[in-house]
Amino acid sequence: MSLQTQWRWSSMTSLLLKGASTLPISAVKLAWSAWRGKEPGKVALQRLGLSLDKRPDGPLIWFHASTVAECAVALPVLFRCLMEYDDRVHIMLTVACANALKLLQGALPARVILQLVPLDNPISVAMFMHHWRPQVGFLM
Numbered sequence: 001m002s003l004q005t006q007w008r009w010s011s012m013t014s015l016l017l018k019g020a021s022t023l024p025i026s027a028v029k030l031a032w033s034a035w036r037g038k039e040p041g042k043v044a045l046q047r048l049g050l051s052l053d054k055r056p057d058g059p060l061i062w063f064h065a066s067t068v069a070e071c072a073v074a075l076p077v078l079f080r081c082l083m084e085y086d087d088r089v090h091i092m093l094t095v096a097c098a099n100a101l102k103l104l105q106g107a108l109p110a111r112v113i114l115q116l117v118p119l120d121n122p123i124s125v126a127m128f129m130h131h132w133r134p135q136v137g138f139l140m
Contacts, residue, residue: 043101049118049127056113058088062134064117066096068103070140077138082111092132 045052063078065071071093078091093108094117095101104114118124 043098043116046116047119047124049121049124049131051115051128051131053113053115055132056090058090059085060090060092060132060134061085062092062094062132062137063140064094064137065100065140066117068097068100071095071100071104074138074140078112082109087111092134 061081063074065074074093078093081089081091090111090113092113092115093104094115095104096117098116101114101116108114118128
């Protein structure tokens with residue numbers, strides 16, 4: 001194994017370990033917020049990459065919008081996808097802030113799943129991707 005390959009492997013392993021090591025701290029912070037009533041338990045689970053919602057059968061298109069402004073940009077494309085594709089295709093919109101979540105809850109059609117994006121952690125992201133398995137994703 002060359003020195004460059006060893007360095008890449010070493011740095012990737014280090015990155016994964018650092019990311020994984022932050023998960024317990026994040027989980028404790030989310031549990032504390034849920035216990036104090038600042039975040040509902042369902043929201044805390046979503047941030048950890050877990051979801052109580054069942055993945056719908058058929059294709060899933062994923063849109064990620066970090067801010068309310070990015071949601072405003074994503075919505076026309078999202079609604080166009082709903083018109084273009086039949087009822088088997090579902091759409092998931094992930095948002096990063098609670099304001100966008102509150103704004104959009106109840107305002108989207110039934111074929112649109114609204115979720116909070118998981119924490120920037122390899123374990124949370126892997127659990128999120130394993131559960132939802134989107135066919136395509138758009139980052140706004």
